[in-house]
Amino acid sequence: xxxxxxxxxxxxxxxxxxxxxxxxxxxxxxxxxxxxxxxxxxxxxxxxxxxxxxxxxxxxxxxxxxxxxxxxxxxxxxxxxxxxxxxxxxxxxxxxxxxxxxxxxxxxxxxxxxxxxxxxxxxxxxxxxxxxxxxxxxxxxxxxxxxxxxxxxxxxx
Amino acid sequence: xxxxxxxxxxxxxxxxxxxxxxxxxxxxxxxxxxxxxxxxxxxxxxxxxxxxxxxxxxxxxxxxxxxxxxxxxxxxxxxxxxxxxxxxxxxxxxxxxxxxxxxxxxxxxxxxxxxxxxxxxxxxxxxxxxxxxxxxxxxxxxxxxxxxxxxxxxxxxxxxxxxxxxxxxxxxxxxxxxxxxxxxxxxxxxxxxxxxx
Numbered sequence: 001x002x003x004x005x006x007x008x009x010x011x012x013x014x015x016x017x018x019x020x021x022x023x024x025x026x027x028x029x030x031x032x033x034x035x036x037x038x039x040x041x042x043x044x045x046x047x048x049x050x051x052x053x054x055x056x057x058x059x060x061x062x063x064x065x066x067x068x069x070x071x072x073x074x075x076x077x078x079x080x081x082x083x084x085x086x087x088x089x090x091x092x093x094x095x096x097x098x099x100x101x102x103x104x105x106x107x108x109x110x111x112x113x114x115x116x117x118x119x120x121x122x123x124x125x126x127x128x129x130x131x132x133x134x135x136x137x138x139x140x141x142x143x144x145x146x147x148x149x150x151x152x153x154x155x156x157x
Numbered sequence: 158x159x160x161x162x163x164x165x166x167x168x169x170x171x172x173x174x175x176x177x178x179x180x181x182x183x184x185x186x187x188x189x190x191x192x193x194x195x196x197x198x199x200x201x202x203x204x205x206x207x208x209x210x211x212x213x214x215x216x217x218x219x220x221x222x223x224x225x226x227x228x229x230x231x232x233x234x235x236x237x238x239x240x241x242x243x244x245x246x247x248x249x250x251x252x253x254x255x256x257x258x259x260x261x262x263x264x265x266x267x268x269x270x271x272x273x274x275x276x277x278x279x280x281x282x283x284x285x286x287x288x289x290x291x292x293x294x295x296x297x298x299x300x301x302x303x304x305x306x307x308x309x310x311x312x313x314x315x316x317x318x319x320x321x322x323x324x325x326x327x328x329x330x331x332x333x334x335x336x337x338x339x340x341x342x343x344x345x346x347x348x349x350x351x352x353x354x
Contacts, residue, residue: 009353010346013296016289017210017316020202027205027220028197031227032190038231040188068188075187080166087183106183123166155170156180 042068045132046096052135054096065131067091070098077127078103078120082153083111098136101128102143108154117144178243186234193231200244201227203317204251210312211255214297222258226250245327248317252309252327259305292353299349306330307342314339 044064046054054062071089078086088104101124107116121142128137150157172181172195181199184192204226209219229250237246300308309328313319314335319327324335 009292010296010350012289013292013350013353014315016293017206017296021206021209021216021219023216023220024202024205027223028201030220031201031224032194032197034224034228035193035231036190038228072188075184075189076169077166079169079184082170085180085183086187089187127166153175154180155184156173156176 040068042066042071043091043093044096045070045091045093045098045136048097048133048135050134064096067093070128070131073127073131074101074103074124077123078105079155082155083108084116084120085155087147098128098132098141100141100143101137102145104145104147106148106150106154106157107146108157109149109151111154113146120144179239182234182237182239182243185231186237193234196230196243196247197227200247203244204247207248207312207317208251208255210297210300210316211252211309212258213301218258218262222251222254226254229254241326242323245319245323248313248319248327249329256305295350295353296346299346302349303342303345304338306334307338307345310335310338311342311346315343 043066045067047063047065048054049056056063070091074089075086078084084105084107086103087106088102090100090102090104091098092100092102103120103124105116105120107113121144124142124144125137172184172189172192176192176195178196178199181192181196185196201223205219205223208222208226209216212218212222226247230247233250237243241249300311303311306328310324313324313327314321321332321335321339324330325332328335330338
């Protein structure tokens with residue numbers, strides 16, 4: 001028993017101390033504002049067209065997408081089904097080119113892994129092609145590893 | 158299971174009240190700020206309450222400690238190994254920030270107006286409200302006089318309801334030390350609050 005029976009004032013004070021402080025909503029908002037304003041580090045990845053060329057015009061114009069944007073996009077496309085959720089996304093960039101993508105997944109118990117892996121490869125490749133251009137992802141450069149199996153909804157467990 | 162789709166993967170599943178801490182951490186590590194906001198909503202109230210009582214009731218200091226702790230947690234999520242629970246990890250960050258702040262600053266008198274935030278205004282019973290406010294101030298003064306570890310252990314056990322194991326993990330001490338600090342803290346607070354009977 002935390003409180004002695006004869007410590008009624010302390011018990012009452014403890015009851016008051018357990019209440020949420022009225023200043024909390026303001027503190028919460030300020031903290032989330034600070035977090036949103038933080039610049040997450042990322043590397044630039046070169047966009048490439050269908051034949052793999054990085055240049056948009058004869059003048060040699062080039063465009064880049066940050067790995068931060070790519071990671072967020074891959075997280076979103078891998079968080080659409082209760083069967084699986086991403087645990088980590090590793091992007092290897094060399095000279096501005098996306099050399100390799102490694103995805104770690106948490107999978108719901110009972111999910112057929114071969115079919116899931118095929119689907120994840122398809123979804124990742126499609127998303128990278130949408131963001132970086134059709135020539136940005138070379139076949140065989142996407143690795144998928146199942147790192148944990150959980151009961152129920154993998155996006156919530 | 159379908160392996161191809163014509164219309165894309167579909168909408169992202171958003172974090173919910175049902176999401177476990179593990180699931181929220183996984184998503185937040187990958188930059189999902191909504192998942193981190195869900196973590197803040199789940200654990201932030203207690204972190205702020207703990208900071209407030211630990212730093213002597215100063216709302217400005219508690220806000221600084223809590224915000225710094227949450228920003229630090231966001232930045233450190235990739236290194237959170239999961240060897241302790243998310244809750245104890247977050248409270249450990251608050252504790253360290255509060256200790257840093259307390260070391261940096263000389264003790265200053267507590268502003269009783271700030272402490273009045275502890276007790277919401279009572280419309281039905283003004284006398285009770287005044288008594289509650291005085292009681293809350295008395296508790297804060299008594300807490301401030303406790304040694305640092307006794308104060309921390311007492312708050313984590315009595316206010317936040319942590320187990321001895323969780324407190325030991327949060328404060329990096331043995332369960333035996335937790336019991337000792339808690340016993341002494343309870344005895345001292347009980348004596349100091351006795352005049353209110």
